[in-house]
Amino acid sequence: MIQVTTLAKLPQAYKVLFTGFLMVIGVGLMMAGAQIMLTHGMADGKPGLSLNDIVYSYHGNRSGSKLESMLNGQMKAMAPDEVRFAIIQWARDEAPADEWNSKIQPLFQKHCLSCHNAESGLPNFTELADVKKVAAVDEGASIGSLTRVSHIHLFGIAFIFLFVGWIFGLAEFPLKWKLVLISTPFAFLVIDVLSWWLTKYHPVFAWLTMLGGIGYSIASTIMIFTSFAQMWAPRSLWPTMWTGVPSEAPQEATKEA
Numbered sequence: 412m413i414q415v416t417t418l419a420k421l422p423q424a425y426k427v428l429f430t431g432f433l434m435v436i437g438v439g440l441m442m443a444g445a446q447i448m449l450t451h452g453m454a455d456g457k458p459g460l461s462l463n464d465i466v467y468s469y470h471g472n473r474s475g476s477k478l479e480s481m482l483n484g485q486m487k488a489m490a491p492d493e494v495r496f497a498i499i500q501w502a503r504d505e506a507p508a509d510e511w512n513s514k515i516q517p518l519f520q521k522h523c524l525s526c527h528n529a530e531s532g533l534p535n536f537t538e539l540a541d542v543k544k545v546a547a548v549d550e551g552a553s554i555g556s557l558t559r560v561s562h563i564h565l566f567g568i569a570f571i572f573l574f575v576g577w578i579f580g581l582a583e584f585p586l587k588w589k590l591v592l593i594s595t596p597f598a599f600l601v602i603d604v605l606s607w608w609l610t611k612y613h614p615v616f617a618w619l620t621m622l623g624g625i626g627y628s629i630a631s632t633i634m635i636f637t638s639f640a641q642m643w644a645p646r647s648l649w650p651t652m653w654t655g656v657p658s659e660a661p662q663e664a665t666k667e668a
């Protein structure tokens with residue numbers, strides 16, 4: 412087999428360099444997972460990432476406004492039913508300004524502004540313009556934010572996969588699977604980003620986002636762990652699958668290498 416060198420035969424300096432890099436990337440991937448759980452994971456109000464979270468984040472909750480869902484949820488106790496219904500009805504009518512002055516503003520004044528004022532740090536509902544933001548139907552991610560997040564994500568993560576794949580390229584591994592593992596993260600990355608745009612237009616594509624994320628997490632986890640093991644674990648402990656040589660016959664493997 413024509414091979415420049417293998418991970419096992421690298422000079423110590425490169426083993427330490429690659430190990431340091433892969434460890435930081437590994438922790439980074441776990442942090443990314445945790446961050447997804449904390450932001451998107453809570454989008455439907457329940458912990459844990461579900462398809463609904465992805466739909467809420469990218470497509471929005473088009474059945475109603477944030478104002479309406481809060482008044483039916485966390486803010487339910489803040490006002491009597493008839494007040495809540497009046498506000499919800501007003502939001503569904505697209506928050507007309509004339510009714511704000513005559514009818515709705517006094518209700519906010521009485522039931523909401525004790526907390527939602529300029530001093531509290533909570534969303535301030537003194538002005539109509541601010542209330543309108545929560546009264547509008549939630550359309551999910553804007554084109555502007557999708558464009559920004561997409562290009563950062565594609566550029567940044569492509570570099571991570573380039574280096575992880577570069578290092579793993581030096582591993583002893585069945586060639587077919589090596590090529591699959593090196594290429595899938597790039598494919599899943601494109602699927603992931605594409606799925607955000609598709610989900611914005613139709614919620615059915617949310618499962619593609621899941622698939623993309625799971626796909627490149629699995630591929631990079633296998634690459635990172637295999638690279639660690641081949642740099643530091645004695646050959647006798649290697650699974651047969653890596654070299655095609657049973658680990659009970661290490662002398663064979665070293666002869667070939």
Ligand code: HEC
Pocket residue numbers: 477478481482485486489490498519522523524525526527533534545
């Ligand atoms: C006792 C204080 C209090 C009162 C009174 C109150 N709220 Fe809230 N409200 C909160 C807090 C605290 C939050 C933040 C909750 C969170 O983020 O989990 C909040 C969040 C909200 C949000 C979400 C804002 C956003 O952009 O995330 C809306 C909408 C809302 N309240 C509407 C109302 C309405 C309408 C009323 C009056 C009927 C009201 N609230 C009365 C404390 C209050």
